[in-house]
Amino acid sequence: MDDKIFSKEEWEKALEGLKDSHRIFVPVKEGDYHTFARLSEENRPDFDFQNTRLSPKSLILPQSERMFDYSLDEKSEEAHILKEATKESSPQVIVGLRPCDALAIQLVNINFDNPEYRDPWWVRGIESTTSVGLGCNEPCATCFCSSTGGGPFNEKGLDVLLYDLGDNFFVRSLSPKGESLLEKVQGGKSADGSAKEEAEKLSASALEKITSKVPTDQLRGKNVNALFDAPFWDEVAFSCINCGTCTYLCPTCWCFDIQDEVLGKEGDRLRNWDSCMFPLFTYHGSGHNPREKKVQRVRQRFMHKLKYYVDKYETGVACVGCGRCVQHCPVNIDIREVFELANGL
Amino acid sequence: MENPYLPYPVRIKEIITETEDRNLKTFHFEFIHPEDEEKFVYTPGQFAELSVAGQGEIPIGIASSPTEKGSVMFTVNRVGAVTTYLHNMKPGETMGIRGPLGNWYPWEEMEGKNVVIIGGGFAFTTLRSSIIYMIQPENRSKFKDITVVYGARSPGMLLYREELTQWEQRDDIDMHITVDATEDPDWKYNVGFVPTITEEKITSADNAVALVCGPPIMIKFTQPVLEKLGFPPEKIILSLEMRMKCGIGICGRCNIGDQYVCKEGPVFSLAQLKELPQEY
Numbered sequence: 294m295d296d297k298i299f300s301k302e303e304w305e306k307a308l309e310g311l312k313d314s315h316r317i318f319v320p321v322k323e324g325d326y327h328t329f330a331r332l333s334e335e336n337r338p339d340f341d342f343q344n345t346r347l348s349p350k351s352l353i354l355p356q357s358e359r360m361f362d363y364s365l366d367e368k369s370e371e372a373h374i375l376k377e378a379t380k381e382s383s384p385q386v387i388v389g390l391r392p393c394d395a396l397a398i399q400l401v402n403i404n405f406d407n408p409e410y411r412d413p414w415w416v417r418g419i420e421s422t423t424s425v426g427l428g429c430n431e432p433c434a435t436c437f438c439s440s441t442g443g444g445p446f447n448e449k450g451l452d453v454l455l456y457d458l459g460d461n462f463f464v465r466s467l468s469p470k471g472e473s474l475l476e477k478v479q480g481g482k483s484a485d486g487s488a489k490e491e492a493e494k495l496s497a498s499a500l501e502k503i504t505s506k507v508p509t510d511q512l513r514g515k516n517v518n519a520l521f522d523a524p525f526w527d528e529v530a531f532s533c534i535n536c537g538t539c540t541y542l543c544p545t546c547w548c549f550d551i552q553d554e555v556l557g558k559e560g561d562r563l564r565n566w567d568s569c570m571f572p573l574f575t576y577h578g579s580g581h582n583p584r585e586k587k588v589q590r591v592r593q594r595f596m597h598k599l600k601y602y603v604d605k606y607e608t609g610v611a612c613v614g615c616g617r618c619v620q621h622c623p624v625n626i627d628i629r630e631v632f633e634l635a636n637g638l
Numbered sequence: 639m640e641n642p643y644l645p646y647p648v649r650i651k652e653i654i655t656e657t658e659d660r661n662l663k664t665f666h667f668e669f670i671h672p673e674d675e676e677k678f679v680y681t682p683g684q685f686a687e688l689s690v691a692g693q694g695e696i697p698i699g700i701a702s703s704p705t706e707k708g709s710v711m712f713t714v715n716r717v718g719a720v721t722t723y724l725h726n727m728k729p730g731e732t733m734g735i736r737g738p739l740g741n742w743y744p745w746e747e748m749e750g751k752n753v754v755i756i757g758g759g760f761a762f763t764t765l766r767s768s769i770i771y772m773i774q775p776e777n778r779s780k781f782k783d784i785t786v787v788y789g790a791r792s793p794g795m796l797l798y799r800e801e802l803t804q805w806e807q808r809d810d811i812d813m814h815i816t817v818d819a820t821e822d823p824d825w826k827y828n829v830g831f832v833p834t835i836t837e838e839k840i841t842s843a844d845n846a847v848a849l850v851c852g853p854p855i856m857i858k859f860t861q862p863v864l865e866k867l868g869f870p871p872e873k874i875i876l877s878l879e880m881r882m883k884c885g886i887g888i889c890g891r892c893n894i895g896d897q898y899v900c901k902e903g904p905v906f907s908l909a910q911l912k913e914l915p916q917e918y
Contacts, residue, residue, distance in 0.1 A: 360643055363691045373691040373732040374647045409901070410642045410886045517895055521915040548890030551643075551883045555692045562691075567891070574891050575881050578696075578717035581854070583880070583894075583918050593893075596915075601896040 294472045296484040296492075297464040301340075303480040304455075304462050308332060308388060310479050315423075316385040318352055320345055329387065340389055340457065343433050344615060348394045348544035349387050350401070353418040357565045360414070360551070366558040375562060382417050386474065388425040393436075393613040395424050395450035396443045397544030400613065403606055404547055423474045426451040430499055435616030437505040437629060442609045445499035456492040463492040507632045509610045513603050515638065520600055521592070525634045530591035532624040537568040539618035539626075540594065545611045548574070569593045595631050642886050645689035645734025646674040651709050652729055658794030661716045662760050663725055664701065666709045667735060678738060680704055681745065682767040683877060683905050686737030687885045688712060693723045697882040697900065700738065701763035703770035705777075710735065713763045713797060739885040740904050743768055743875060748847050752783040754840055756860055758832045758852025759790055762797050764877060765851050769805065778810060787839060789816040789832040789856075793825055814839045833859040843868035851877045861908065871909035878904045878918055894918050 299307060308317055312332060319338035321330040326346040330336040361375035398419070405415035429436070429445035438444055448454055452471035456463035463484055466472045484492075512520075540546040550567040553560055567574055570591075575584045584590050602611035612628060619627050648667040656662040665688075669675040680686075680700055687695040696718075702711035716725045727733070743764075753772065757765045765788075772781050786805070790796045796815065806813045816828035816835045828835050832852065840863075848869055850860055857876065864874050880892035880899040887901030895914040897903060911918075 365692055373734075375645060375689070375691060375734060377641060377644065404888060404890075407887075410888065411639055412888055413639045413641050413643075416639065518913075518915060521895070521917075549883070551695065551889070553692050553694045560692045562694075564889075567889070569890070577879065577881050578715075578721070579879075589917065593917075596895075597893070601893065605896040 294466045294475060296489060297475065297481040298484045298488055299462045299464055299481040300460060301462060304464075305338060307478040307480050308338065311386065311474075311477060314384070314477070316381070316383060318349065318385060318387045320389045329390075338389065340427060343429070343431060344391050344393075344617070346617070346621070347542060348397060348615070348617070349390045350394075350397065350544050350547075352385065352387055353398060353422065354401075354405075354415060354547060354549070354566075357563055358414060359561050359563055361562040363560050363562075364558060365555065365560055377413075378561065380414070380417075382421050384421050384423065386423045386425060389427040389455070390424060391429055391615070392426050392445065392447040392449070392451065392454075393438045393443050393615040394544050395426050396438075396447060397613045397615070398424070399450040400545050400602075400611055401547050403608075423452045423470045424450060425453040425455060425471075425474070427455045427457065428496060428499065430457055430495060432499060432503050433616055433620070435505065435619040436503055436614060437507055437616065438614035439500060439503045440505075440507050440509050441612050441614040443613055445503065446496035456495055458488070458491055458495070461488075463488055465492075505616075505629065507629045508636055509599075509612070509632055511636050512599050512610065513607075515600070515635070517600055517604065520635060520638060521596060523634070523638050525638075526588050526592045529595070529626065529631055529634070530588040533587060533591050533626060534624060535570045535572075535587055535590060536623060537570040538621050538623065540568040540570055541566070542617040542621055544613060544615060544617075545598065569597070595628070595635075598628075599632065599635055643736070643884065645687065645695075645736040646678065647671065648710075648733060648735050650727060650729045650731050650733065653727070656713060656797050657760075658792070662713055662797065663716075664711060664713045664797075665724070666702075666711050667733075668709045670732070678710065678735070680710075680738035681742035682771045683742030683764050684738040684740050685764070685885075685904060686710075686712070686735045686739055687882075688714070688720075688724065689734035689736055690720055690723055690727075691733070693720045695736065695883070695885075696720045696724075697739070697885055699764040699767075699877070699904075701766050703767045703774075705771055705774045713760065715760050736885065740900055741902065743849055743877075743905055744847070744907075749780045750845075751781065752785070752842075752844070752846040753781050754846055754848040755784070755786045755788075756832060756836055756848060756850045756852070757786075757788045758856040759795070760797060761851040761853065761877075762788055765849060766798055766801070768849060769811070773805075773808070773811060782845065783812065784810070785812040785814070785840060787814045787816065787832055787836050789818065789828075789830075789835065791818045793817050793820050793822055831859070832856050833863050836860055837863045837866075840864075840867055843873070847873050847875060849875045849877075871912060872907050874908040876906055876908060876911065878906060880904075880918065
C-alpha cells in the first residue's frame with residue numbers, strides 16, 4: 294500500500310469513523326501526563342507528548358484481569374468448577390504508541406506465547422490488536438532506544454507508523470493488519486515524493502537527537518555467576534526503597550500474581566500485575582525467602598533484563614530504552630549506569 | 639486454544655492424616671471427567687497445582703505413581719491459607735488439579751543404574767512416586783540396586799508408614815528408615831540424621847544416581863557425604879521448591895537465573911545448579 298498523507302483533522306475524523314467497529318485507544322492528556330484511554334466524547338486524542346507515563350502494556354496485559362469465574366453455591370451443579378471468564382475480544386487499535394513500546398510488546402510476547410505454552414488471554418490480545426505507532430520527533434533526554442535494538446522511528450512490532458509532519462501525518466502501513474485497517478479509514482491522499490523525503494529526514498534527525506547511548510550487546514558473553522556476584526549490587530541497591538515504580542512503568546515487566554476473590558457465592562480467579570521488588574513475590578509458605586533482602590530483589594530486576602532474558606532466549610536485552618524508570622525513580626537509580634557497571638565487569 | 643491455567647475438575651476420594659502432628663494429609667483425587675484422567679499423563683518427579691475455587695492454587699509434587707490408575711495422590715503440609723482450607727475439606731468435595739507441570743527425574747539416564755533415594759521429612763512425596771514406579775514388575779528389571787534412606791524427626795512424622803514397612807520386607811529394595819530421635823523402646827530402625835545414615839549405609843557411588851529431596855539443611859549436609867562417596871555432581875539429582883503461581887514459566891517469580899523452577903525444573907542436577915546463581 295502507498296504511503297498516505299492525512300491532515301491532523303482528517304486523521305482524527307478517520308479514527309472516529311473506526312469507532313463503531315473497533316475499540317480505539319489514543320493518548321489522552323490527564324493532569325501533567327499522557328495516558329492511553331479509549332476514544333470517546335470525553336477522551337480526545339492528543340498527539341503532542343513525548344511519551345505516555347504508563348506504557349500501553351495494560352491494553353494487552355491488564356493490570357487486573359479476570360481469568361475464570363465460578364459459583365460456590367452448593368445447589369449449582371457446576372459449583373467449584375472454574376469457567377473461563379467472558380471477555381470483550383472485539384478488534385482494538387492502539388493509536389500513537391511509541392516505537393519503543395511496540396518493541397516491548399514483541400519482547401514480552403516470547404514469554405507468553407512459546408512452543409510449550411500459549412497464554413490464551415495474551416495471544417487473543419495480540420491477535421485482536423492493531424498497533425499504529427507514532428515516531429518520536431523529539432526523544433527525551435532519558436531515551437536510549439537506539440542502544441537497545443530500536444530507534445525513534447523503529448518499525449518492529451508496528452502495523453502502521455505515523456510521522457508527525459506538523460499539520461499532517463505521514464502514514465505508512467507496515468503489515469497486512471495495517472493495510473486492512475487503513476483500507477477501512479476514510480480520507481487521506483497518497484503521499485508524494487517530497488512528503489516521503491520529509492519523513493525520512495525527520496527520522497534521521499530524530500535518531501541524531503538521541504545522545505544517551507550505552508552498549509547493551511556485551512552481556513551475553515559474560516558469566517552469569519560473575520555478574521550475579523559482582524560487587525556493585527550493594528551500591529546500586531543502596532538508595533532503592535523497593536517502591537516498585539520501575540516495574541509498574543516498565544513496558545517489558547510482565548510478572549503477575551494469581552488470586553481468588555469471592556463476593557457472596559460468586560468468585561473470580563484474577564491475575565494482577567506483581568513486582569519482583571516486593572518481598573512477598575518469592576516468599577515461601579515455609580517462611581523461607583530466596584530474595585528476602587532488598588539487594589537481591591534489585592539485582593533480580595536488572596539481571597533479568599540484562600542477562601537472564603538474554604541467555605534464555607538468545608536475544609537482546611529485555612529493555613527498550615524508553616527511559617521511564619530513569620525518569621520516575623524516586624531515588625534516581627539509572628539503568629544506564631547499571632549497564633555500564635555490568636559492561637565494565 | 640488449550641487454556642493451561644484451567645484446572646481439571648476432581649473429586650476428593652479419600653483423605654489420610656499422615657503424621658502425629660496432623661499437619662500432613664494425603665489426598666486422593668478422582669477426575670470428574672474420565673477423559674481428563676487420560677490427558678493427565680505424568681512421570682515421577684512432576685508436580686501439579688491443586689486448585690480450590692475461592693481459595694487459590696498451590697504447587698504440590700505428585701505422590702502417586704503413573705502406574706497407579708484411578709486416582710492421583712498428593713501429600714500436603716499445612717502452612718498457609720490454601721493448605722489450611724484444603725486440610726478442612728471432606729471426601730466428596732469438588733476442586734481442581736492443573737498439570738502435570740515441570741520436568742521429572744531422569745528416568746532414561748537411570749536405566750541400568752543403581753538408584754539411591756535420599757529423602758527427609760515431608761519431601762518424600764515424589765520419591766514415593768518414584769519407588770512405586772520402579773518396583774512395578776514391568777519396571778523393576780530396568781534398574782539395578784535400589785537403596786532408600788528416609789528420615790523424619792520422629793517415628794510419628796514419617797509418611798506412608800504402611801508402605802515403608804512393606805518395602806522393608808522386600809528383598810529387591812534396601813531400606814534405611816531413620817528418625818532424628820525417639821523414646822520408643824520398640825523402634826527397630828535407625829536413629830540419626832539423614833546425612834549420617836547416608837554415610838553409614840551407602841557404600842558406593844559406582845554406576846549410581848542419587849535422588850535427593852528434603853529440607854535445605856538436610857540437602858546441605860548430605861551433599862558433601864555424596865561427594866565424598868564419589869557421586870559426581872551430574873549424578874546428584876535434586877528437586878527444588880519455590881513460590882509459584884502459573885506453574886508454566888510465565889508469571890515470572892520462581893526463577894533461579896534464567897531457569898524457571900516450575901518449567902525447566904523442579905528437578906535439577908547438582909551440576910546444573912552449580913552453573914546457576916545461588917539464590918534458592
